[in-house]
Amino acid sequence: MFFTYLRRELGNRKKQSIIIAMGMALAIALVIIVNGVSAGVKSAQSTALSSVYGVGTDITVTKTATAGGAGAGGQQFAFGSGDSASGSSSSKTKLSQSTLQLAMGTSSLKESSLATVEAVEGVKAATATLSLTNSSFSGSIGAAPSSGGTSGSGTTGKAPTTGSGTDSSSSTSTGTGPSSFSVDSFTVTGISTTDTSVGPMSATTLDSGRYLKASDDGTKNVVLDSTYATTEKKTVGDTLTIGGKKFIVVGIVSSSSSSSATASDTYIPLDTAQSLADLDGKVTDISVSADSASDVTSIQTAIEKALPSATVSTEADLASSISGSLSTVSNLVSNLGKWLSLIVLAAAFAIAVLFTVSGVSRRTREFGTLKAIGWSNGRIVRQVAGESVVNGLIGGAIGAAVGVAGIIIVNVIAPTLSTAAAASTSGPGAGGPGGASTASTTTDIALQIPLTAGIILIAAGLAVLGGLLAGAFGGWRASRLRPAEALRSVA
Amino acid sequence: MTTTIPTPLATTTGGPDAAFTLTGVTKTYRQKKRTVEALRGVDLVIPRGQLVAVQGPTGGGKSTLLQMLGALDRPTSGSVKLGAQELATASDGALARARATEIGFVFQGFNLIPTLSAAENVETAFADSSLPRDARRTRVAAALESVGLAERAEHLPSELSGGQQQRVAIARALVKEPRVLLADEPTGALDEVTRDEIMTLLEGVWRERGLTLVIVTHDSAVARRAERRLYIKAGQVSER
Ligand SMILES: Nc1ncnc2c1ncn2[C@@H]1O[C@H](COP(=O)(O)OP(=O)(O)OP(=O)(O)O)[C@@H](O)[C@H]1O
Numbered sequence: 001m002f003f004t005y006l007r008r009e010l011g012n013r014k015k016q017s018i019i020i021a022m023g024m025a026l027a028i029a030l031v032i033i034v035n036g037v038s039a040g041v042k043s044a045q046s047t048a049l050s051s052v053y054g055v056g057t058d059i060t061v062t063k064t065a066t067a068g069g070a071g072a073g074g075q076q077f078a079f080g081s082g083d084s085a086s087g088s089s090s091s092k093t094k095l096s097q098s099t100l101q102l103a104m105g106t107s108s109l110k111e112s113s114l115a116t117v118e119a120v121e122g123v124k125a126a127t128a129t130l131s132l133t134n135s136s137f138s139g140s141i142g143a144a145p146s147s148g149g150t151s152g153s154g155t156t157g158k159a160p161t162t163g164s165g166t167d168s169s170s171s172t173s174t175g176t177g178p179s180s181f182s183v184d185s186f187t188v189t190g191i192s193t194t195d196t197s198v199g200p201m202s203a204t205t206l207d208s209g210r211y212l213k214a215s216d217d218g219t220k221n222v223v224l225d226s227t228y229a230t231t232e233k234k235t236v237g238d239t240l241t242i243g244g245k246k247f248i249v250v251g252i253v254s255s256s257s258s259s260s261a262t263a264s265d266t267y268i269p270l271d272t273a274q275s276l277a278d279l280d281g282k283v284t285d286i287s288v289s290a291d292s293a294s295d296v297t298s299i300q301t302a303i304e305k306a307l308p309s310a311t312v313s314t315e316a317d318l319a320s321s322i323s324g325s326l327s328t329v330s331n332l333v334s335n336l337g338k339w340l341s342l343i344v345l346a347a348a349f350a351i352a353v354l355f356t357v358s359g360v361s362r363r364t365r366e367f368g369t370l371k372a373i374g375w376s377n378g379r380i381v382r383q384v385a386g387e388s389v390v391n392g393l394i395g396g397a398i399g400a401a402v403g404v405a406g407i408i409i410v411n412v413i414a415p416t417l418s419t420a421a422a423a424s425t426s427g428p429g430a431g432g433p434g435g436a437s438t439a440s441t442t443t444d445i446a447l448q449i450p451l452t453a454g455i456i457l458i459a460a461g462l463a464v465l466g467g468l469l470a471g472a473f474g475g476w477r478a479s480r481l482r483p484a485e486a487l488r489s490v491a
Numbered sequence: 492m493t494t495t496i497p498t499p500l501a502t503t504t505g506g507p508d509a510a511f512t513l514t515g516v517t518k519t520y521r522q523k524k525r526t527v528e529a530l531r532g533v534d535l536v537i538p539r540g541q542l543v544a545v546q547g548p549t550g551g552g553k554s555t556l557l558q559m560l561g562a563l564d565r566p567t568s569g570s571v572k573l574g575a576q577e578l579a580t581a582s583d584g585a586l587a588r589a590r591a592t593e594i595g596f597v598f599q600g601f602n603l604i605p606t607l608s609a610a611e612n613v614e615t616a617f618a619d620s621s622l623p624r625d626a627r628r629t630r631v632a633a634a635l636e637s638v639g640l641a642e643r644a645e646h647l648p649s650e651l652s653g654g655q656q657q658r659v660a661i662a663r664a665l666v667k668e669p670r671v672l673l674a675d676e677p678t679g680a681l682d683e684v685t686r687d688e689i690m691t692l693l694e695g696v697w698r699e700r701g702l703t704l705v706i707v708t709h710d711s712a713v714a715r716r717a718e719r720r721l722y723i724k725a726g727q728v729s730e731r
């Protein structure tokens with residue numbers, strides 16, 4: 001009886017049933033998609049973060065460069081006697097040079113700071129890294145009419161004297177033959193060979209070869225990021241020039257989280273990096289993991305006190321430093337998406353309630369009659385609530401189908417979101433080789449929305465909730481009808 | 492022995508043997524500022540098995556009286572007894588149970604559920620925790636048979652004539668085998684031929700089943716077929 005009556009009533013008032021179901025479907029589809037995208041964006045964010053800062057890093061300690069400070073400026077190429085220049089055998093002069101400097105916008109900390117950080121209570125592990133940029137310049141200059149120029153005439157030293165007439169720019173301007181230059185840069189990170197539970201290596205998996213180990217200290221062994229290795233066509237056993245020195249590739253790693261690249265193009269032992277870059281006893285980042293998440297804030301405060309000149313960032317700070325289209329989508333989802341789905345959900349519930357209540361009012365005589373022939377209030381309330389819950393569930397099923405379809409479509413399209421960790425790019429020095437170092441810290445992550453059983457539960461829960469809400473109001477209305485209404489003469 | 496209950500109408504006996512015993516029943520409706528006294532101090536005993544016709548001018552209180560008898564509403568003051576059960580002070584649940592088991596109702600407008608078939612409409616008369624499904628179906632079929640509509644069981648109300656709809660409503664009222672059948676102008680919406688058919692049907696039912704039948708009617712032809720005729724005007728009941 002219950003189901004027969006319920007089915008007939010929903011079927012008989014198709015228009016009303018469809019409006020209630022559609023409202024519910026729209027709201028639930030929206031909630032599912034917004035929820036899904038927000039989960040997808042969150043995982044993309046943590047992917048971006050972990051590829052930059054490593055997994056399990058709760059706090060990072062850095063030092064922001066001051067404008068004009070040492071090592072913060074742009075790249076300069078100084079050609080000295082040590083550089084290779086071979087021009088005698090042909091009409092062209094070939095030049096190449098490779099320099100290793102602090103990454104733009106960063107400044108160094110004393111390596112002893114690591115010990116200070118490790119001494120802070122609640123710190124589980126800490127590791128120091130040195131982020132560098134290797135810039136190599138290579139090119140050829142057409143034969144110069146005079147032999148004055150650049151063939152190793154003794155302009156030695158690393159004098160940062162751009163435009164002083166000693167470098168190639170003056171040669172090209174004096175009307176020589178066809179010349180070509182290329183500037184190539186990649187990132188080099190000096191890492192601890194022993195402490196890898198935290199820091200950049202913790203977010204990687206080994207593709208081939210091996211990780212750096214303690215015996216690599218001081219050697220010229222390098223581990224490459226797989227993306228970089230692919231573009232440079234390097235495999236284990238190949239050599240790579242860093243800071244003018246030949247390194248042997250001992251391993252290739254890739255990001256353990258999805259498709260993004262790891263934090264750096266290349267990884268070398270910390271002490272090798274320090275001596276090559278002339279930065280003995282210096283590091284740029286200290287990655288810290290805490291014993292427990294609740295300690296993070298107190299550890300941050302303690303480190304800030306111990307190292308007043310350093311910038312101490314928590315994971316939350318880092319998340320807000322993520323920029324690029326990922327953060328745009330993230331903001332869109334968390335602001336517009338949430339409000340929109342809330343408003344639509346509220347509207348759908350309101351529609352369901354209003355239509356159900358007005359439906360009950362139109363059936364006053366019907367419910368009065370049922371009461372007059374002995375139906376209890378409870379049975380009538382159950383009937384009304386049953387109708388609206390089933391109506392809501394139909395809407396919920398449609399909404400879930402539309403929402404899941406939407407998620408599948410997003411996953412098939414897999415829109416690419418770019419992320420840039422703001423800390424690495426917003427350096428004051430803008431005089432470097434056009435954007436090369438900026439590109440290397442930008443990660444493209446394809447948005448993938450996790451399709452979970454939780455989504456179906458959300459849909460079912462909201463559908464039942466909406467149905468119950470409408471049923472409660474409708475049932476309350478029906479329960480207040482007097483059985484004597486049945487005797488009202490026909491209108 | 493009924494001596495403990497003082498009955499104002501000395502000519503009739505109240506108590507558990509009566510179908511209804513009404514004592515000093517008043518019903519007042521309050522509408523904003525205006526109050527309407529639909530029943531004023533009604534004393535009435537209806538013995539079991541009686542066929543009673545209730546007549547009177549429009550607005551006289553006929554439907555209100557039927558609501559008191561049918562446990563649809565409580566009086567403002569006074570006592571309404573169905574058999575030995577006091578309805579004036581009973582809870583909503585108790586009133587609903589009384590309606591579900593003891594009382595059958597037939598309305599002027601038939602009041603069938605438009606989305607349910609004839610058989611399903613009859614089936615709505617069973618309370619929640621009643622018979623198993625098969626027994627119910629059997630009784631529904633028997634009830635429809637007894638009003639001559641066995642072939643129309645699967646029809647919707649909209650597919651039936653007025654007289655046929657009222658027969659379905661009578662089957663619905665009878666299927667639970669009530670002790671009392673109350674009808675508020677059951678022929679008011681029907682033409683003369685059909686009216687006679689329905690009255691004959693109701694009389695037949697009354698005679699066969701020995702139930703108490705109270706019919707409110709404007710129609711003197713209908714009223715003449717009753718054992719007892721009551722006249723109610725301005726909320727006061729008199730015998731005819
Ligand atoms: N729910 C109500 N609220 C207010 N007044 C009511 C209500 N029900 C009935 N009345 C009033 O009580 C009086 C008696 O009404 P009742 O319906 O009993 O009359 P009736 O004899 O059945 O009339 P009719 O022949 O028109 O059906 C009327 O004046 C009516 O307006």
Ligand SMILES: [Mg+2]
Nearest residue numbers: 553554555675
């Ligand atoms: Mg009336």
